[in-house]
Amino acid sequence: MRLPMPMPRVRREPDLVELVERQQLLRVRGRSIAWLPPLVVLCAVPLLDWATGGDFRVISWLVLVPGIAAAVCQVWTTGVFAGLAMFLYVLGDDSRTGLPDFILVALGGLLSVLACTVRLRGQERMLHMRAVVETTRRILLRRLPPDVGGLDHAEVYLAADSQARVGGDFYDIQPSPHGTRVVIGDVQGKGITAVEAASVLLGTFREAAYHEPGAEVVAERLETRMVRHLRYCAHIGRDDAERFATAVLLDFPELRSERTDWGPDLTGPDTVTVGVINFGHEPPLLVSPDGVRLLPLRDGLPLGLSELDPRPHPSSTVRLAPDETLLLVTDGVTEARDGGGAFFPLREYVAGALAADPRATEPDTLVRLVHEGVLAHTGGHLDDDTTIFAVRRAGRAH
Template sequence: MRRVQGDATTLTRPGRAGDRPLPWLRGRHAVWALPALLLVLIVFGDLWTGTDFRMIAWVVMVPALTAALAGVGATVVFSVLSLLAYLLVDGVLSPGPETGLPGLLLLVAASVVSVAACGVRQANERRARRLSLAADVVRDTVLRPLPFHWGGLDWSALYVTADHVARVGGDFYDLQPSPHGTRGVLGDVQGKGLGAVAAAAVLLGTFREAGYHEGRLRDVARRLETRMKRQQVYSRFLGQDEGDRFATAVVLSFDPVEPGTVRSGTSGLDLVTLGHEPPLAVGPDGVRPLPSSDGVPLGMGELACDVPEDGGPRIVRGGLEPGETLLLFTDGVTEARDRHGAFYSLHEDLARAVVEDPGLARPDRLVRYVRDAVERHVSGSRWEADDLTVLALKPLPVEPQREEFP
C-alpha cells in the first residue's frame, strides 16, 4: 500500500545479524547509560580532586536524570547506588561543609522526589498513549485504510493535519468502486475542531453509500449537498454556534471498464468541482488543469446560479491521457506561504519538475514531491499552517481475462 499519513514515512528493511546492536544498547536499557556515566564521573571526579574540591554532593543529579529518562525501577536502583556511592566516598575522604549528614539528607530527599516524579511522568505517558491510540482509531474510522490498487487505480495519498495531536481534521478523501465506475472525492470542511471532523465524517459516510448506489455523478453530489445541509441543522439543534459551515470538494467518477478488455487511449472521467480548485493532470509531457464545473461549496447550494434542468451541479467531462496522473489537493498546498507571505505555486513548480524528471508523474513520487516542496516552501514561515491533503490517481491497465482449462 502506497499510503502516506502524517508527516513522516518510515522505511524498514531486514538487517544482518552482525549489524544489530547489542541487546543492552537497544530499547529502554540504552537510557541507563547516561545516569550510570554521570555517577561514575562524579565519584571519580571527587576522588581525584580530594578534599580541595568536593563533588560528591552533585550525585543528587543522578536520580533526577534517571527519573527523566527511565522508569520507576531504574530510578530506585540509581537512587540506592547514589546513596551507597555517597557513603563510600564520604567515608574515604574527610567530610566537608558541603558533605556529611546535610548532603546525605539532601540526597535522600532528592531520591524520594525523583521516584515520585518518575511515577507521575509514566502515568502521564500512559495517558498520552491512550489518547494517541484513540486519535488513531478516530482517524482510521474517518479516513478508512484503502487497499493497494483499489478500484483499478494506482493511488497514493498524503494527509497531514495542522493539529498533530488530534491527527484528524476537516480534510477528507476516499475512493469507492461501484458498478458505475470508480468514484473519488477530496474535500475540505470550513473551520477546525470537532465540528469540522464530524462534518467530514458524515460526508464520507454519505459518499461511500451514494458513490456505490447512484448511477449518475450529479446525484452523488446532490446527496452530499443534502447531507451537509442536514449537518448544519443538526449542529444548530445541539446549540453549537458554527454558523453555516460548508465544505469544498471535488467529486469524480472514472468510466467503468468491461472485464476481459484492456484500457487503451484516454481514460474518461466525469468531474464536479464544488467551490474547490480543479485537479491537475500530471504527465511526462507537462501539467494541465482539468476543467472546472464552477459549483458552489457543499451546504451553499441555494447560491448556485447555473443549475441544470434536472437539478444538481453541472458535470464536466474530462480525461487522462496514457501516462498521466490525476492530482487532487486541498488549500493546505496552494495556500502554503513562505516567510515573506508568498503562496506556493503548485502548477508552475510541477511543470518545471516534470520537465527535469518525467518519471515524477508516478503517483507515489508525485505525492512525495509535493510534500517535500511544501515543506521547503514553508520552512521558517510565521504563518499558521493548515491541514494538507494530496491524492494522486492513475488508472491501471486492465489485463485480459485468461481462460482456465481443466
C-alpha cells in the same frame, strides 16, 4: 482455474509499550542506554570527592544521580540508582558532613522515584491520546489498497498540527457496481468540529457512491447530509453552524464512447470518460507527458450552501488517456507561502518536473514531487492541512 490470491501482509500497529520505548531518546541500535548518564554521575561524584578531600566535600552531590535517572529512566531503574546513591554516600561519608546531607540524599532519591512515576504516567496518557488520534485518522482516512477499483493512485496527507495528525481534509475511493467514485475535499475551519464534518461526509460518500447509479445523485446526497449536519449543529447551539466544505467528486464509469466537454470521444477503449462535479474546490490538474492543463470545469457552490442556490451542482466530463493523471490538492498546497509571502506555483512546478522527467506522470512520483516541493517552498512549516492526491486509470484490467 482460479489461482488463490496471496494474502496481503498485515501491518501490526505498535502497542503502548512500544510507543513508550520509542519516546526514549537515548537508544543505540534499538537498545536503551538511558542508564548511562546517571551511572556516569554515580561514579564521578565519589572520585571527585576523593580527589578534592579536605574541607571541600562533594559526596552530597550524589543526590543528582536519582534526579537524572528520574528524567530518562524507568521507575525501577530510578529506585536502583537512589539506593546506590545512598549506599555510596554512607560508604564515603567520614561523619564530617553529618546527618543533614544523608537526609538530603535519601529525600532526593524518594522524590526522584515519585517524579519518575508521575512522568511516566503522564507520558502514557499522552501516548494513549496519540493512539486514539491515530485510530481516528485511520478510520477517517482509511488506508487505500493499491489499484483499488481499477485506478492507480497515490496520496499524502499532512496535518498542520503535527501533534494532532488529523484535520478537516478528506479523501476516499469507492468501487461500486456503477463504476469507481473518488472524492477529495476540505472542510472549512480547523479542530475537532472540522474532523466531525469530514467524517460525516465520508460516511455518506462511502454509502451513496456504492449504491447510487448516478454521480449527480451522490452529489445530492453529500449536499443533503452536509445541510443536515449544519442544522444539527445549529439546533444544539454550536458556533460552527455556518461551516461548509469544498470538494471534487470524480466518477469513473464503465468504458464507453460518448461526447465530452472536450469534444467527442473517438479514441476507443484506450480513453476513459470521467465525470467531474466540483463543489467550489481547486480544479484538478490534468498531467500528461505533453504538459499540465487546468480542467475547465463548471464550478458549483461548496457543500452546505445549497440555500444560496438550490439548483443541482453542475457536472462536467473529461476524457482521460492512459498516460494522463488527475492531480487534486487542497488549499494547503495552493495557499502555501514562502518566507516572502509568495504562493506555491503548483502548475509551474509540475510543468518543470515533467520537462525534466516525463515519467513524473506516475501517481507515486507526482505526489512525491509535489510533496517535496511544498515542504521546500514553506521551509517545512504548514499553515493549513495539506492533501495531495493523484489518480489515473490502471494500466491493466481489474
